Amino acid sequence: MIAILIKSTLCLFLLLGVYKLFLEKEKMSRFNRFYLLGSIVFSFVIPFLKFDFAIETFQNAIIPNAIQVVQGETITITNETSIWPALFWIFHGIITSLFLFRFGKNLFEIISKIRTNPKEKYQNAILVLIEEKILPHTFLNYIFINKSDFENRNIEDELYMHELTHVRQRHTLDVLFIEFLKTLFWFNPILIFYKKAIQLNHEFLADEKVVTSYNNVPFYQSLLLEKASWNSNFYLASNLNFLVTKKRLIMMTKTTSQSRALLKKLAVVPVLAGLIFISCSKNLYDAKTSQNKNAIVKKLEPINGNPNSKKLKESDIYTSIEVIPEFPGGMSAFGQYVLKEFKIPSELTQSGNVLASFVVETDGSLTNINIIRDLGHGTKEETLRILKNSPKWLPGQENGKLVRAAYNLPIRLKVEKK
Incomplete structure (x- = not known):
């Protein structure tokens, strides 16, 4: 979980940095809106994506040297007897609940103002007439304005157009999205900067509509400038005054050529591609080895479908093979399976290694499972259980044929004292 959060935060930070350096000051607000929202979604999704990339290498590195018995990587399992993880999640839950309460409270206050104040239909929006002296601001399709200013026609058409743009382009949904994420990931300050960037971009979009109209x-x-000294405390609403009047004034007179805008947009592509490659590459393996694996998958069905096949002696167990058997996704994936399924007996008080041997059959199943060394207290039975329930492996291969292969698997049990 911590690794996922770190990877998401790094992606958020890098993509926001790209936005600040190359995109924010350019007059392409529609693209920037998509970029900011897409960056958030991308950063939270990317830790869960995994891809295999094939890398062509020298011929002598393609096939491993012959081995006597396949020796798997040691998998370490630690019993979680410490109370700190539980205390952490309790603390996290309490703080998150408080922020969720605050989020709901602010929503309720806005809804209450809509219900308890007079309303007027205005184009595709609804004006909510408030007694207090406020600047116009928008929430969904509701525009909050001062009742006296409305009745005395003291609100300029430009301000109406500004707020109507927030309504038509549904800017409130962006704010609600980022604000909800802030309540769940309250410990991540980068989301605060994303919210500011998103709301500033909303103002650019609304200003652009007013200027062109x-x-x-x-x-x-x-x-x-006349309204800049006014304050607004509606943190879920789109406000006319966003404390960035200077940036808005500059953006109104700025121009960005189509070629410059296109280059800026294209510059984002290698950044995203680099993040995908670095963050999502699960296994880096040789292209020809990859082809061997694909050949294994293709040959599984005809061999399994014909038990009397004479293509190889299925009774033979190979201890020297070209393509070693492998768990789908690699040993890291098998390690995750063992970590999830293995239950360290509560009676076990000392750390140590369990060594298991088995045969990976041509259909990928595990047979002849034998626990060569165990630590007692039920560790043998638990190791047998997870190996018997293991998903099927990719079988070994010799001379282009599927073979039965012997395999040794060490598992280290690490017992932590309370």
Whole structure:
């Protein structure tokens, strides 16, 4: 879990850095909105993606040297007797609950204001008329404005257009999405910067619509400067004043050529590709070895379907083979299987190694399972259980044929004292 969070945070940090350095100051706000939201989703999904990449190497490195008995990597299992993990999750749950309560409380307050104040239909939005002196701000398709200013027609058309853009482009959904993530991952400060970047980009989008609709930049800029000293405390709403008036004024007069924008967008591609390669590559293996594995998969069905096949003597057990048997996904995947399934007996008080031997059959099943060394207290029975219940392996191969292969597997049991 910690490894997943670290990998997600690193991706979030890197992608936000790319945005700040290359994208934020360019006038391509629609793309930037997609980029920011996509970066968040990408960063939380990428730790769960795994791909195999084939790498072509020298011929003498393609096939392992002949071995007598396949010796697997040692798998270490640690009993979790410490109370610290439990205390950590209890603490995390309490803090998360408090943030969820705060999130729900703010939603309830906004909904209450919508219900208890008069409303007016305005184009594709609903105006909520508030007695208190406030700046216009938006939540979903509701625009909150001062009742007196509305009745006295003291709200400029540009401000209406600004808020209507928030409604039409559904900016509130972006804010709700990032705010919900903040409640769950409250310990990750990078999400705060993402929220600020997303809301600033919303303002750029709304300003752009106002400028193109009314074509009077000086008047709109003076209007923003006039309202800049006002404050708003609606953290789930899209606000006219977002404390970034200077950046907004600069963006209104900025131009970005199509070629420059295209280059900026294309520059994102190698960054994403690099992250995928570094974060998602599970196994790096030789291309020809990969072809051998594919050949194994293809040959499994016809050999299993014909038990009387004379292509090889199935009674022979090989101890010297070209392509060694392997658990699907590699030994790291088998290690995860053992870590998940193996239950260290509570009576065991000392650490040590368990050594098992077995035969990987041509159909990938494990037979002739023998526990050569165990630590007593039920460790032998537990090792037998997980090996008997193991998913099928990729069988070994000799001269292009599937063979039965002997395999030794050491498992280290690490007992931690309370």
